[in-house]
Amino acid sequence: MGWYRRFINVVRPDRLSREIRREMDFHMAERADELMAGGMGEADARREARRRFGNPSTQQERTRDTDILTWLESLGADLRYALRALRASPGFAIVAIVSLGLGIGANTAIFSLINAVILRTLPVERPEELMQVTMGGKEQGTVFTNPLWEAIRDRQDVFAGVFAYSGTEFDLTAGGESRRASGAWVSGDYFSTLGVRPAVGRLLVRDDDVRGCPPIAVLGYGFWQSEYGGARTVIGKTISLDRTPHTIVGVADPSFFGVEVGESAQVYAPLCLRPGLDSRSNWYLRIVGRRKPGVAPQQVATRVSAIAPAVYEATVPPRWGVGERAEYLKNGLNVVAAANGLSPIRRQYQRALIVLMAVVVLVLLVACANVANLLLARAAARGREMAIRLAIGAARRRLVRQLLTESVLLAGLGATLGIVFARWGTSLLLGLLSRGQLPVSLDVGLDVPVLAFTLGVAILTGVLFGLAPAWRATRIDPQAALKANGRGVAEGHSRFTIGKALVVGQIALSLVLVIGAGLLLGTFRRLVTLDPGFKRDGVLIVSVNLRNAGYQANRYGMVHDDLLGRFRSLPGVQAAAASVITPISGSSWNDFIRVDGFTPKSADDALAYFNEVTDGFFAAMGTPLVAGRDFDARDRLGAPPVVIVNEALAKKFFHGASPLGKYYRPVEHDSLGAPIQIVGVVKDAKYQELREEALPTAYLPLSQDSAQSPYANYVLRTAGEPSSLAPSVNAMVAEVNRSIALELTPLSDQVDASLARERLLATLSGFFGALALLLATIGLYGTLSYSVARRRNEIGVRIALGAGQDRVLRLVLGEVARLILVGVTLGVVAAVFSTRVMTSFLFGLSASDPATVAGATTIMTVVGFAAGALPAWRAARVDPIAALREE
Amino acid sequence: MSRQRNDILQGTLVLLILKTLSAQGRMHGYAITAHIQRASADLLRVEEGSLYPALHRMEQDGWLRADWGLTEKNRQARFYTLTAAGKKQLATEQESWARLTEGVTRVLRYA
Numbered sequence: 001m002g003w004y005r006r007f008i009n010v011v012r013p014d015r016l017s018r019e020i021r022r023e024m025d026f027h028m029a030e031r032a033d034e035l036m037a038g039g040m041g042e043a044d045a046r047r048e049a050r051r052r053f054g055n056p057s058t059q060q061e062r063t064r065d066t067d068i069l070t071w072l073e074s075l076g077a078d079l080r081y082a083l084r085a086l087r088a089s090p091g092f093a094i095v096a097i098v099s100l101g102l103g104i105g106a107n108t109a110i111f112s113l114i115n116a117v118i119l120r121t122l123p124v125e126r127p128e129e130l131m132q133v134t135m136g137g138k139e140q141g142t143v144f145t146n147p148l149w150e151a152i153r154d155r156q157d158v159f160a161g162v163f164a165y166s167g168t169e170f171d172l173t174a175g176g177e178s179r180r181a182s183g184a185w186v187s188g189d190y191f192s193t194l195g196v197r198p199a200v201g202r203l204l205v206r207d208d209d210v211r212g213c214p215p216i217a218v219l220g221y222g223f224w225q226s227e228y229g230g231a232r233t234v235i236g237k238t239i240s241l242d243r244t245p246h247t248i249v250g251v252a253d254p255s256f257f258g259v260e261v262g263e264s265a266q267v268y269a270p271l272c273l274r275p276g277l278d279s280r281s282n283w284y285l286r287i288v289g290r291r292k293p294g295v296a297p298q299q300v301a302t303r304v305s306a307i308a309p310a311v312y313e314a315t316v317p318p319r320w321g322v323g324e325r326a327e328y329l330k331n332g333l334n335v336v337a338a339a340n341g342l343s344p345i346r347r348q349y350q351r352a353l354i355v356l357m358a359v360v361v362l363v364l365l366v367a368c369a370n371v372a373n374l375l376l377a378r379a380a381a382r383g384r385e386m387a388i389r390l391a392i393g394a395a396r397r398r399l400v401r402q403l404l405t406e407s408v409l410l411a412g413l414g415a416t417l418g419i420v421f422a423r424w425g426t427s428l429l430l431g432l433l434s435r436g437q438l439p440v441s442l443d444v445g446l447d448v449p450v451l452a453f454t455l456g457v458a459i460l461t462g463v464l465f466g467l468a469p470a471w472r473a474t475r476i477d478p479q480a481a482l483k484a485n486g487r488g489v490a491e492g493h494s495r496f497t498i499g500k501a502l503v504v505g506q507i508a509l510s511l512v513l514v515i516g517a518g519l520l521l522g523t524f525r526r527l528v529t530l531d532p533g534f535k536r537d538g539v540l541i542v543s544v545n546l547r548n549a550g551y552q553a554n555r556y557g558m559v560h561d562d563l564l565g566r567f568r569s570l571p572g573v574q575a576a577a578a579s580v581i582t583p584i585s586g587s588s589w590n591d592f593i594r595v596d597g598f599t600p601k602s603a604d605d606a607l608a609y610f611n612e613v614t615d616g617f618f619a620a621m622g623t624p625l626v627a628g629r630d631f632d633a634r635d636r637l638g639a640p641p642v643v644i645v646n647e648a649l650a651k652k653f654f655h656g657a658s659p660l661g662k663y664y665r666p667v668e669h670d671s672l673g674a675p676i677q678i679v680g681v682v683k684d685a686k687y688q689e690l691r692e693e694a695l696p697t698a699y700l701p702l703s704q705d706s707a708q709s710p711y712a713n714y715v716l717r718t719a720g721e722p723s724s725l726a727p728s729v730n731a732m733v734a735e736v737n738r739s740i741a742l743e744l745t746p747l748s749d750q751v752d753a754s755l756a757r758e759r760l761l762a763t764l765s766g767f768f769g770a771l772a773l774l775l776a777t778i779g780l781y782g783t784l785s786y787s788v789a790r791r792r793n794e795i796g797v798r799i800a801l802g803a804g805q806d807r808v809l810r811l812v813l814g815e816v817a818r819l820i821l822v823g824v825t826l827g828v829v830a831a832v833f834s835t836r837v838m839t840s841f842l843f844g845l846s847a848s849d850p851a852t853v854a855g856a857t858t859i860m861t862v863v864g865f866a867a868g869a870l871p872a873w874r875a876a877r878v879d880p881i882a883a884l885r886e887e
Numbered sequence: 888m889s890r891q892r893n894d895i896l897q898g899t900l901v902l903l904i905l906k907t908l909s910a911q912g913r914m915h916g917y918a919i920t921a922h923i924q925r926a927s928a929d930l931l932r933v934e935e936g937s938l939y940p941a942l943h944r945m946e947q948d949g950w951l952r953a954d955w956g957l958t959e960k961n962r963q964a965r966f967y968t969l970t971a972a973g974k975k976q977l978a979t980e981q982e983s984w985a986r987l988t989e990g991v992t993r994v995l996r997y998a
Contacts, residue, residue, distance in 0.1 A: 020939070023916065023965045026958075027935065030917040033960075053935045063939040395948060 020063045028053055078405035096371045100414025103367030105421025106360040112426055112450045114353050116442045117346050123255040125195030127339040133287040136334030143283045147315040155307045158300045159289030161193030166284045170241040170267050175738040177730050183267035185274045193290050201235040201250025204270055213272040217246040221254040223266035243548035262345030264441035280317035288338050301335050308333040321670035352757055359768050366509050366772045369502045370779045372465035376499050377786045379473035386473055399474045407466025415458035432760045499783050506779045507823025510772035511860045515831040517769030518852040524762035526844040533685025535622030539715050539747035540722035541582050546710040549739035556708040570728055575717045577617035582713045584754045588688050592667035595653040609687055609697045618682055620717045628660045628680030631701040644680035649696035691843050722746040777867040784871040795875050796883025805876040812875045816868030824857055900941050905977040908969040915964035950976050
């Protein structure tokens with residue numbers, strides 16, 4: 001009877017009862033016929049048939065119970081028996097459950113991240129209808145200017161609702177050092193399109209988003225809880241955003257976190273409040289729409305694409321050159337599904353998470369092999385039990401089922417423990433992720449997909465590691481097993497081969513993981529220790545914004561000069577300078593330049609990167625000046641324009657000749673700017689990221705920039721801990737003006753943040769590599785110990801016949817060597833094929849880096865022999881008399 | 888598994904059913920009791936109370952296959968057939984029965 005039928009029997013016992021009743025009625029009818037043939041009257045015959053049959057209802061119940069209970073009861077009995085068997089050998093149970101718990105926990109933790117970052121849909125109404133508007137084409141740009149957004153909003157006819165938003169970080173403090181809260185500028189239909197409801201008060205509506213709107217704000221639920229303790233009286237109060245008071249009108253629904261997965265907007269302000277709305281070259285808005293019911297995604301794409309020419313025609317940025325305009329008008333519009341939200345985290349971590357998932361699956365396989373090995377050893381010990389049960393008539397299938405119940409129970413207990421590990425693991429993972437440039441806020445709670453995944457993994461692993469041992473355990477000849485006097489006979493030779501194969505597999509898989517971990521750790525180490533061209537320690541970055549501090553725009557330069565002077569005289573500050581861009585900050589500025597004698601191979605070939613700095617910047621950063629001079633008092637506004645370039649620029653545009661005294665000209669749209677003279681050359685320094693090849697970079701003097709910016713990033717070098725400067729910096733700036741917004745970041749933190757993904761991969765792969773190594777060691781140790789115990793007689797005989805301890809040692813260690821050799825060979829081959837997928841994560845070494853492979857192999861071999869040493873030593877110490885007496 | 892008190896009888900009944908079906912092919916419950924009674928010259932009588940639970944359990948164990956069909960008298964009956972596993976089981980049970988009877992006989996003769 002199939003499982004399906006049995007299941008039906010349990011769920012629909014009435015149907016089964018009817019069938020049994022029919023069968024019994026037939027039986028009684030036949031009996032009555034027979035009695036009548038013998039001459040009995042019909043009524044008597046029926047009564048007699050019934051009497052002989054007994055109470056049909058009781059019979060019916062008994063038969064039905066046989067059908068249902070045989071199945072259910074045997075399941076219960078299997079479970080009880082399995083529990084008893086596990087309690088009987090707690091050591092085995094603990095090792096198995098902890099191995100599985102670690103394996104399953106690791107899988108659950110990584111899967112819950114993948115679920116949160118990649119798979120889950122936004123917690124809004126009908127997320128499948130949401131589509132993000134992109135620029136189409138091969139670049140698939142996703143950010144738009146406000147004029148573009150307005151043009152699209154006014155021309156589209158396929159969305160039931162459409163909105164634009166721009167993630168931002170609002171400055172919450174009214175004075176002194178900034179405190180940031182993530183937030184978003186959102187257009188009027190943001191909440192209504194998403195179908196978000198207010199928890200308190202009201203949300204923003206279309207009428208809130210009109211030019212000249214009053215400053216209002218909506219709070220995210222979590223922010224409301226943490227900042228205001230969930231007080232309802234918050235409605236109508238003001239909150240300072242970027243040093244401007246805003247009236248709080250409402251709080252969003254608890255489940256809503258915005259549309260960017262991994263970020264959690266805490267404050268929402270209407271887009272109309274954002275400065276610079278009319279700029280046609282300021283790109284910051286993302287656009288999402290909800291397609292009208294009944295409009296297919298393809299139709300949406302077609303219609304949106306159709307309005308593109310008119311949209312771009314209406315929004316061409318002024319002062320752009322002919323070529324640039326033509327390029328601009330070539331842009332298109334397209335849509336992509338946005339049901340899962342948009343996510344910079346996803347773009348950054350998708351591949352890393354998938355690699356990690358592969359890693360934890362391997363770890364789980366190693367754990368499974370371990371448990372399978374333990375089960376095999378146990379099966380041998382239980383050979384007699386199995387033999388007896390087979391001999392008294394148990395079906396082999398039945399025994400296999402019972403053993404499988406045991407393994408699935410083990411896996412279930414492992415999974416339970418795994419969920420506990422996963423809870424720790426995910427919070428650890430989030431901690432690692434949050435050290436990156438983007439703040440990460442993810443809900444990685446145990447939801448249905450995660451639990452289903454864990455359950456599935458548990459059952460699958462239970463069957464995976466249980467099947468082979470169960471099969472082997474029941475494949476014994478009961479007569480032989482029972483006749484032979486006990487120990488050591490039930491397991492045939494081939495049982496042991498499975499054990500060895502498992503150990504070899506474990507060694508191979510662990511080696512792959514150790515090599516992978518070695519590559520990622522090597523990458524991380526190289527990135528952390530490489531010379532970035534500046535000294536990353538001992539520098540405090542002070543980001544200053546004068547915008548809302550009450551200064552006239554034409555006084556910004558003076559205020560900055562004053563601040564720089566004060567920073568330089570602060571006690572503990574060895575050097576200080578200001579710059580527009582600090583390295584590895586995520587900001588970048590590039591433009592085309594023209595140099596006589598340099599012919600670009602393509603348009604992009606003439607690209608150079610820029611920064612604007614004050615004198616003393618290179619000294620403060622620790623970037624050596626290799627030729628020429630630093631900026632000084634001569635380089636005023638109105639004096640001949642000068643520039644300092646790095647070696648990469650000199651090499652590329654001047655073919656290695658000294659560029660001192662030579663000129664380049666900036667390409668300004670269709671024309672060329674005035675020539676700028678090169679007065680100094682500095683060493684190359686990393687600009688956007690540590691991995692990059694040195695970019696040709698030009699440093700312009702801030703003192704020659706006529707546009708006065710409210711922003712500046714000061715770099716303060718100190719001999720001590722950079723953050724120790726914070727109190728005096730804060731006090732000093734407050735003395736000048738309490739309204740000046742400032743943020744303090746040690747340069748080393750900023751550089752570290754760019755390595756968040758590398759740190760995550762290195763930490764986790766290192767951890768999992770070590771875990772796999774440990775599991776494989778346990779497996780090897782267990783197998784060898786068992787093998788030695790099994791061969792006690794043989795070893796006893798050998799010693800009795802004169803074999804020395806060293807011979808015995810060699811015998812066992814020879815076996816270790818063979819297992820390791822085969823495992824390591826397989827592992828290296830597998831690693832060469834599989835580590836290639838990691839190439840894009842690596843830096844400074846190849847996916848088959850010989851030193852890493854050799855190192856990992858050495859570690860594996862040493863650890864393997866260490867695992868084999870104890871059993872070997874035990875074998876050598878076998879007392880031949882005792883061993884033989886046992887026989 | 889639910890345990891019956893008359894274990895030996897239960898075991899024997901299984902053997903008898905297996906043998907009957909192996910010899911006679913497809914049969915319904917009533918015909919099985921009739922056949923056992925006839926073949927044993929009325930020495931053995933199968934209790935209906937044990938027959939159907941036994942048949943259903945043997946079906947669960949995969950030794951028998953059951954399906955509904957019509958008898959020659961045009962009545963609906965549940966017919967049982969031996970499966971391959973059932974044939975194997977019959978061989979095993981026959982052998983252990985032979986051992987048991989031989990053992991018992993020897994004990995009775997020499998003890």
